[in-house]
Amino acid sequence: MANIFDYLEWRCDVPLAVDPFNEVDNLVLSELVYTDFRGIASMDSRAVPLRDAADAFFQTHDREEILESKSFTARAPLLMEKMLEGERFRDVKLCWYQDETDTEQAMQFAAVTFLLPDGSAYVAFRGTDGTLVGWREDANLSFLRDTEGQRRSAAYLNRVGGRLDGAIHVGGHSKGGNMAVYAAAHCDMALQDRLLAVYNNDGPGFHEEMLQTEGYRRILPKLVRIIPETSIIGLMLSSLAENRVVKSAQNGIFQHDGFSWEVSRNRFVGAELSDASRWFRRFLSEWLDHNDEEARRAMTEIVFSLFESTGADSFREIGQQKWRSAEAILAAMVKLPRAKQQEALSFIQKLGASGGQAVAEYISSRIRKDLGRDD
Numbered sequence: 038m039a040n041i042f043d044y045l046e047w048r049c050d051v052p053l054a055v056d057p058f059n060e061v062d063n064l065v066l067s068e069l070v071y072t073d074f075r076g077i078a079s080m081d082s083r084a085v086p087l088r089d090a091a092d093a094f095f096q097t098h099d100r101e102e103i104l105e106s107k108s109f110t111a112r113a114p115l116l117m118e119k120m121l122e123g124e125r126f127r128d129v130k131l132c133w134y135q136d137e138t139d140t141e142q143a144m145q146f147a148a149v150t151f152l153l154p155d156g157s158a159y160v161a162f163r164g165t166d167g168t169l170v171g172w173r174e175d176a177n178l179s180f181l182r183d184t185e186g187q188r189r190s191a192a193y194l195n196r197v198g199g200r201l202d203g204a205i206h207v208g209g210h211s212k213g214g215n216m217a218v219y220a221a222a223h224c225d226m227a228l229q230d231r232l233l234a235v236y237n238n239d240g241p242g243f244h245e246e247m248l249q250t251e252g253y254r255r256i257l258p259k260l261v262r263i264i265p266e267t268s269i270i271g272l273m274l275s276s277l278a279e280n281r282v283v284k285s286a287q288n289g290i291f292q293h294d295g296f297s298w299e300v301s302r303n304r305f306v307g308a309e310l311s312d313a314s315r316w317f318r319r320f321l322s323e324w325l326d327h328n329d330e331e332a333r334r335a336m337t338e339i340v341f342s343l344f345e346s347t348g349a350d351s352f353r354e355i356g357q358q359k360w361r362s363a364e365a366i367l368a369a370m371v372k373l374p375r376a377k378q379q380e381a382l383s384f385i386q387k388l389g390a391s392g393g394q395a396v397a398e399y400i401s402s403r404i405r406k407d408l409g410r411d412d
Contacts, residue, residue, distance in 0.1 A: 039299060039300045040296055040299065040300060041061060041065050041116070041296060041298070041300060042115075042116070042119055042296070044065070044300045044303075045065065045116065045119035045120060045122070046122075047302075048123075048125065048303060049119065049120065049123025049124070049125045049126065050124055050125065051123075051124075052124045053153060053154055053155040054154075054155060056303055057155070058157065058206065058233075059303045059304065060261065060263065060305060061300055061303055061305065062125075063159070063206065063208050063261070064210070064236075064238055064295050064298065065120070065126075066151050066159045066208065067161055067210040067214070067236065067238050067295065068113050068116060068296065069113055069114075069116050069117070069161065070147065070149050070162065070163045070213065071110035071113035071164070071210075072094065072113045072117070073094075073136070074136075074149060075134070076097075077089075077090050077093045077094060078133070078134035079134055079135075080134070080135055082132070084131065085130060085132065086128075087121060087126065087127070087129040088127075090117065091118065091121060094114055094117070095114070098114065100115075109293070109294040109295075109296070110164075125154075126154075127154075129152065129153060129154065130151070130152040131149055131151050132150050132152065133149065133197055133200075134147075135148050135193060137189070139185065145165070146163075146186045146189045146190065146216075147162070148162045148163065148190065148216075149161055150201075156203045157205065157206060158197075158203065158204075158206070159205075159206040160193075160205060160207045160208075160217070161208060161209055161217075162190055162193075162207075162208070162212075162213035162214075162216040162217050162220070163209065163212075163213045164209060164210045164211025164213040164214070165211055165212045182246060183219075186212070187215070187216055187219040187220075190216035190217070190220035191224055194207065194228070195224050198224060198225070198228040198231070203231075204231055204232075205231055205232055205233065206232075206236070207232060207234075208235065208236030209237070209238065211239060211270055211293065212240055213238075214238045214239065214240025215240040215241045215242070217240070218237050218240070218243070218260065219243070219247075221235040221252075221256045222250060222255075224252075226255070229252070229255055232256065232259055234259050234261050235260050236261045236263065237262045237263070237276075238263050238295060239264050239265060239268055239270055239295070241270060241271070241273040241274050242271075242272075242274035242275045243274050243276070244274060244275070245275055248277050253277075257277055257278065260277075260278040261281065262278040262280055263281045263283060264280050264282055264283070264310075264314075265282070265284075265308075266282055266284060266292065266309060266311045267285070267290070267292045267311040267313050268282075268292070268293075269293065269314070269317055271293075272314060272317060272318045281305075281307075282307065282309060283306060283307060283308055284298070284299045284308040285298055285299065286299060289313070
């Protein structure tokens with residue numbers, strides 16, 4: 038089945054002047070922002086041609102290691118090679134790369150701006166990067182009206198918008214999609230008028246209060262919300278935008294991987310929302326209705342303190358030492374009241390399901406066995 042790599046091979050010779058920017062182009066750039074551009078571009082540097090950025094990146098990164106990685110987003114840098122093969126993206130420049138992580142504020146933020154050959158720009162926000170602080174920030178969306186990452190996204194878009202003259206696309210994948218919508222809804226009104234489209238690629242929605250704001254209502258006609266047929270992350274919280282459901286070559290939660298979304302010519306292949314996604318949307322809605330903000334906050338603090346007890350910074354590190362991680366989490370969990378143990382265990386299992394983290398499944402099964410929780 039064709040994906041965005043195939044799309045670049047087929048369509049890269051078709052310039053934007055002939056076939057205007059489309060939903061597939063949007064995903065290409067939303068995935069490319071997962072590339073580590075530190076040392077290549079910055080907020081203070083001039084725009085860097087895509088070819089120079091690719092050359093600089095592969096001077097310090099091993100292509101074979103990228104190919105062997107099992108991460109959803111590790112293949113992102115390889116997009117540059119395909120983009121450089123044709124006229125459509127060959128003259129793209131990137132600028133104003135920003136990448137920050139703040140453990141104390143549970144904030145993981147990264148963004149970059151792509152200057153396109155047609156004179157427009159695409160402001161891309163990165164999704165969750167696999168760090169514990171990144172996933173904590175995702176969980177915080179369930180009870181916080183605004184996260185620090187969201188506020189940074191609005192500040193970034195305003196700053197970039199002040200440096201650009203032309204029209205702007207805004208987008209991101211996963212949490213990056215949520216940040217794109219938040220930034221567009223909170224940026225200056227004059228800048229909102231210059232936005233061509235705001236793309237949320239399987240990213241979470243928002244609390245109802247956000248949906249009623251003037252800023253959100255103003256950008257709603259420009260909002261493009263794309264989710265795979267078995268969407269989990271993209272159905273969290275609420276959105277007023279119509280869902281554009283697309284077919285994926287993967288199953289279950291692994292459909293969150295944008296590289297699995299199927300492409301036909303210059304569009305994604307359409308699909309219907311699966312029964313599993315419909316069930317999850319009902320389940321999550323009921324969970325939010327039955328747990329107030331303080332209950333959600335307390336559970337988030339408990340669960341992530343358990344993960345942090347391992348001393349790891351990311352789920353990848355936890356996965357590399359699953360036995361040690363499970364032991365550390367078990368030692369911390371037994372200190373909790375029995376009711377909290379059950380709640381925390383359930384939360385870890387849900388986190389594993391929503392994040393596609395096999396390590397969460399391993400740890401929850403190990404803890405359930407050791408605590409005698411086979412119910």
